[in-house]
Amino acid sequence: xxxxxxxxxxxxxxxxxxxxxxxxxxxxxxxxxxxxxxxxxxxxxxxxxxxxxxxxxxxxxxxxxxxxxxxxxxxxxxxxxxxxxxxxxxxxxxxxxxxxxxxxxxxxxxxxxxxxxxxxxxxxxxxxxxxxxxxxxxxxxxxxxxxxxxxxxxxxxxxxxxxxxxxxxxxxxxxxxxxxxxxxxxxxxxxxxxxxxxxxxxxxxxxxxxxxxxxxxxxxxxxxxxxxxxxxxxxxxxxxxxxxxxxxxxxxxxxxxxxxxxxxxxxxxxxxxxxxxxxxxxxxxxxxxxxxxxxxxxxxxxxxxxxxxxxxxxxxxxxxxxxxxxxxxxxxxxxxxxxxxxxxxxxxxxxxxxxxxxxxxxxxxxxxxxxxxxxxxxxxxxxxxxxxxxxxxxxxxxxxxxxxxxxxxxxxxxxxxxxxxxxxxxxxxxxxxxxxxxxxx
Numbered sequence: 286x287x288x289x290x291x292x293x294x295x296x297x298x299x300x301x302x303x304x305x306x307x308x309x310x311x312x313x314x315x316x317x318x319x320x321x322x323x324x325x326x327x328x329x330x331x332x333x334x335x336x337x338x339x340x341x342x343x344x345x346x347x348x349x350x351x352x353x354x355x356x357x358x359x360x361x362x363x364x365x366x367x368x369x370x371x372x373x374x375x376x377x378x379x380x381x382x383x384x385x386x387x388x389x390x391x392x393x394x395x396x397x398x399x400x401x402x403x404x405x406x407x408x409x410x411x412x413x414x415x416x417x418x419x420x421x422x423x424x425x426x427x428x429x430x431x432x433x434x435x436x437x438x439x440x441x442x443x444x445x446x447x448x449x450x451x452x453x454x455x456x457x458x459x460x461x462x463x464x465x466x467x468x469x470x471x472x473x474x475x476x477x478x479x480x481x482x483x484x485x486x487x488x489x490x491x492x493x494x495x496x497x498x499x500x501x502x503x504x505x506x507x508x509x510x511x512x513x514x515x516x517x518x519x520x521x522x523x524x525x526x527x528x529x530x531x532x533x534x535x536x537x538x539x540x541x542x543x544x545x546x547x548x549x550x551x552x553x554x555x556x557x558x559x560x561x562x563x564x565x566x567x568x569x570x571x572x573x574x575x576x577x578x579x580x581x582x583x584x585x586x587x588x589x590x591x592x593x594x595x596x597x598x599x600x601x602x603x604x605x606x607x608x609x610x611x612x613x614x615x616x617x618x619x620x621x622x623x624x625x626x627x628x629x630x631x632x633x634x635x636x637x638x639x640x641x642x643x644x645x646x647x648x649x650x651x652x653x654x655x656x657x658x659x660x661x662x663x664x665x666x667x668x669x670x671x672x673x674x675x676x677x678x679x680x681x682x683x684x685x686x687x688x689x690x691x692x693x694x695x696x697x698x699x700x701x702x703x704x705x706x707x708x709x710x711x712x713x714x715x716x717x718x719x720x721x722x723x724x725x726x
Contacts, residue, residue, distance in 0.1 A: 295320050295587070310573075314580035317587050324587070336582035340575065344535060345450070345457050350571040351538035352442040355519075355545040356394075357563045362549035364516055368393060369411050371509045381483030381490030383419060384429045385476050387412045391433030392472050395440040396520045405434035405674055409681035422489040423686050425482065428694030431674045432475055432701070435663040440468035441524070442538070445662055448574060448633060449655045452581050453641045458527070458534050460655050462720040467656055470715065471663075471705045478701060515552075519544045528723055581637065609647040613654075616640050617661060617706070624665025632665065633658070653709075656716040660706045667695040 295316055302312040321329030340346065369390055376386030387408060408430035416426045438445040441461030450457040483490040523541035526532040532540060549555040607615070616636075623632050644654045666674045669692055678691050709715050 291320070291324070310576040310580040313584050314576075317580065317584040320587050321583075332583055332586045336579055336586060339582055340451075340579050343451060346447070346575075346578075347535045348442065348457065348538040349444060349447055349574060350567055351535075351542045353444065353570050354563060354567040355538070355541040357566050358542070358545040358549055358559075359516060359519075360394075361559045361563050361566075362552065362554040364548060364552065364554075366411055367509075368516060369415075373415065374506055374509050378493050380487050380492045381479045382492060383412075383416055384421060384426055384479045384483070384490050387416070387426070387429055388433045388472055388475050388479070391430075391436055392440060392469070393516060393520075394434075395437040395468070396442075405430070405677045405681075408434055409678060413682065417683070417685075419493075420488075420491050424690050424694045425479070425489050426694075427678060427682065427686055427691055428696075428698045429475070429479065431667045431678055431691075431695055432698035433472075434674060435666045435702075436468055436472060438662055438666070439464045439471065439656070439659050441465060442541075443659065444570075444574065445633075445659055446655060448578060448581075449637070449658060451578050452585065452633060452637045453651050453655060455651050455655060459652050459720040459724060462723055463652050463656050463716040464659060465719050466715050467660065467705060467709050470708065471660075471702065474701045474705060475698065478697060482697075515548050519548060581633065585637070609649070612647060613644070613649060613710075616644070617657060617710070620658065620661040621664060621703075624661060624668055632662065650713065650717060652720060653713045653716045656709060657706065660702060660709065664699055664702050664706075668699060 299312055299316045302316065303309070318329075318332070321332045323329075369387075372386035372390050373383060376382035376389075379385065390412070391408065413426065413430060417423060437443070441464055443461060443464055446460040446464060447457055449455070450460050479490070519541060522544060523537050526540060527534060527537040546555065549559065619636070620632060623636070641651065641654070645651055669675060675691055675695070678686075679688055682691070
């Protein structure tokens, strides 16, 4: 049996097991271990053990639970809710201002969380009811919240980029810095879309009335402005110390977690319930990602042993005669198609063992490619039939927002994401300028 056929059988087995509804890490890990035992006998069992030891020794992985803890602490203690009240007062007088403010809020939440879940929960439970009550178009604002929350996996500290860095063996610090400019660019394009749409159709995003604006005096506005100071101070303290070289990446994540806890304590919100919920959710998310990374490392080890990467490289460059850019675009199209029925971690684990070495062999920068991968994951988060954010929105949205409304709402935002993907592909410096500046490359 040829190595190419073995690789094909592994992929086919994996896809069949995924369709049964089993957990992603269990399916991928089982296929990897079973294939290693069948190929190399008892010695193949060492692959899983070796992958586990590699995971335990990877020091930057300590950032994962610390950043997740920081995000949940700020969310559970209500500090993120204070941010929305500030945005509501300051952005409400503009046409579409609350929708614009919601996107800005999502950027801030992304910068203190690293996951899309927190932004989605805050947007759907706090922002969405308020926007509906103010007469905003339900389809537009549903798309705003779904797209805005997806920024959490691109803007640092992104947990998805941590996973990519582990599998692609790239420095997480550079990956995070590479995600800053594309993330801000995408947020700016979201805002531009809302501004133009509300300028052409003002009824979609009505501004606050003069009476409502007068009901909030300047002193109250300035007091509410303080709500944004604390989370932003935490973010700048954490990233500033890292960029200046005072702390390492792991130390910065510890600073962020400690500062978030101190902020909740100062606000008088560090209750037993808040601490319990934060720790429980942090443990759940961290364990899930560690199992996924473990399965991915084991799966990648089997592919390295098979030499499947060289076979794929020879097929694209030799038999098909494609150029490097044609291969790269084909890979991105593959990700976009897979994103309609797989989540980001499943895509990464399934194709990264093949695509990442091929990208390196083609002469492309793997840090830049990590940003391209993450943007395609954002598209996967909001595209049917299995978009993660679609399911979250359906679960949390009020009854008047139907599943059809949710599907319609994401169309223009998917277009913006694909535009951003094209811009970052055509102009790699959008991703590579900041890490090059900080790390002197």
